[in-house]
Amino acid sequence: MRCFVSDNAAPVHPAMLQAIADANEGDAVAYGDDPWTQRAIERFREIFGAQTDVYLTYNGTGANLIALSSVLRPYEAVVCADTAHLQTDECAALERFAGSKILPVTAHDGKILPDSIRAIIKNLTEEHHVRPRAISISQSTEFGTVYTLDEIAALCHFAKQHDLLVHMDGARLANAAVALGCSLRAATVELGIDMLTFGGTKNGLMFGEATLFFNPRLHADSARYVRKQATQLASKMRYIAAQFEALLRDDLWARNAAQANAMAKLLERRLSAVPSIRITRPVESNAVFATMPREAIPVLQRHSYFYVFDQALPEVRWMTSFDTTEEDVDAFARLLASELHAA
Numbered sequence: 001m002r003c004f005v006s007d008n009a010a011p012v013h014p015a016m017l018q019a020i021a022d023a024n025e026g027d028a029v030a031y032g033d034d035p036w037t038q039r040a041i042e043r044f045r046e047i048f049g050a051q052t053d054v055y056l057t058y059n060g061t062g063a064n065l066i067a068l069s070s071v072l073r074p075y076e077a078v079v080c081a082d083t084a085h086l087q088t089d090e091c092a093a094l095e096r097f098a099g100s101k102i103l104p105v106t107a108h109d110g111k112i113l114p115d116s117i118r119a120i121i122k123n124l125t126e127e128h129h130v131r132p133r134a135i136s137i138s139q140s141t142e143f144g145t146v147y148t149l150d151e152i153a154a155l156c157h158f159a160k161q162h163d164l165l166v167h168m169d170g171a172r173l174a175n176a177a178v179a180l181g182c183s184l185r186a187a188t189v190e191l192g193i194d195m196l197t198f199g200g201t202k203n204g205l206m207f208g209e210a211t212l213f214f215n216p217r218l219h220a221d222s223a224r225y226v227r228k229q230a231t232q233l234a235s236k237m238r239y240i241a242a243q244f245e246a247l248l249r250d251d252l253w254a255r256n257a258a259q260a261n262a263m264a265k266l267l268e269r270r271l272s273a274v275p276s277i278r279i280t281r282p283v284e285s286n287a288v289f290a291t292m293p294r295e296a297i298p299v300l301q302r303h304s305y306f307y308v309f310d311q312a313l314p315e316v317r318w319m320t321s322f323d324t325t326e327e328d329v330d331a332f333a334r335l336l337a338s339e340l341h342a343a
Contacts, residue, residue: 001304001335002328004267006202007172007260007286010321013204015252016243020206023242032056032237040241043248044198044212048185053213055227056240060171061090062232063197063209065097067167068134070219070226071195074099076133077124078167079117081107083142085169097230101130109281110141111151114158121162134165139187140176144264144287144317149180149191156192165218166192171199171209174257175285184253189214200244204256204322208240256322260286263320263329270333276340280315288318296340303335 003009028034041054057063064086068078078094080086082104086094095102103124105116112135121132135155140146147155159166168188170176173196177187188196196212211227213219219226227233234240247253268283271290281289291313300306309315320329 001331002324003304003306004318004320004332005304005306006319007321008202010204010323012206013247013252013256013322015246016205019242019246020239023238028236028238030235030237031233032241034238034241036238036245037241040244040248043245044210047183047248048189048196048212048214051214051216052189053216053219053223055211055223055232056234056237056244057209057211057227057232058207058234058240059201059232060085060169060197060199060209061093062227062230063211064090064136064167064169065093065230066211066223066227066232067195067197067213068094068100068136069098069230070213070223071165072098072100072133075130077101077103077130078134078136079103079105079112079120079132079164080136081105081110081112081138081141083107083110084136084138085142085171086136086138088142103130103132107141109145110138110143111145111147112137112155113151114154117155117158121164132162132164134167135159136167136169138169138171140172140179140285140287143281143289144285145282146176146179146284149182149187152187152191152193160192165194167195167197168193169197171197172202172257172285173199174203174253175261178254178257178261179284194218200247202321203253203260204247205240205243208243210244257286259322260320260324263324263326264288266326267318267320267329267333270329271336274333274337274340277336280313286320288320289315290318291315292336293340300336300339303339304332
């Protein structure tokens with residue numbers, strides 16, 4: 001039985017393994033001064049624009065740290081959803097590392113809107129309080145929902161009106177862009193995003209994320225020093241770069257994400273027919289949230305592990321990945337229906 005716990009649990013895409021193997025011939029200068037890294041950077045610039053600064057990293061927490069720590073001073077803060085990975089699942093890494101405060105605001109299905117941000121920043125106007133400097137949004141969100149292009153444009157417009165920067169945690173940006181039917185550039189740069197954490201691990205890489213700055217003047221060359229201090233400067237960077245080069249070639253990123261998204265929609269359809277399961281969130285990317293009888297959860301987890309996101313309801317999450325098949329979904333749906341019927 002396949003595991004629907006997370007796209008982090010998926011295997012590495014064969015193209016990534018091949019890219020690593022191909023890069024594993026002979027010596028290469030360390031710390032990114034190698035042909036693979038230069039080609040990956042050029043590919044990012046072809047997609048997002050020639051002005052893009054690219055910093056490859058090991059993982060998403062490190063990539064978020066580099067993006068925000070490079071532009072925030074210790075007395076400045078970042079506003080994000082109260083459900084954001086930055087707030088809930090990074091162990092206060094930004095606050096410890098940068099000394100900058102996180103200001104969470106109430107999210108609705110993972111999204112925040114200008115009005116909720118306005119409410120929190122309007123009273124932070126003097127030296128007794130931290131000064132808001134950035135907004136961070138997750139695309140897709142931690143609940144699998146996707147900001148529309150208009151919603152992001154409105155947030156970016158609001159940010160510019162209040163001298164705020166906008167960071168996108170794009171750990172699953174590929175899934176969001178496919179769901180929106182647009183290019184990566186149209187989903188970010190063209191809307192006014194200033195900084196992007198571009199996800200690779202959740203879309204087929206063995207390891208590797210990227211921090212992108214669309215206006216290099218924002219970080220004034222500080223990002224490369226921040227990356228080093230944050231222990232995210234890979235000595236054998238060619239192995240991260242080679243994977244991104246493969247992911248960004250011939251729209252493999254989009255094909256991987258499209259498969260994951262399609263399987264989540266299929267899972268939603270299959271489970272909607274099970275009487276004791278109620279889908280709780282819009283299924284817009286590769287995540288399905290639902291409630292189910294509490295007593296059935298540990299039984300089902302023994303067959304195919306998954307997370308309980310809200311113990312009170314209880315609300316669970318199932319995720320699909322680039323290699324999830326219709327057969328996987330059908331087998332899992334049959335298991336749930338069978339076990340819940342028996343209960």
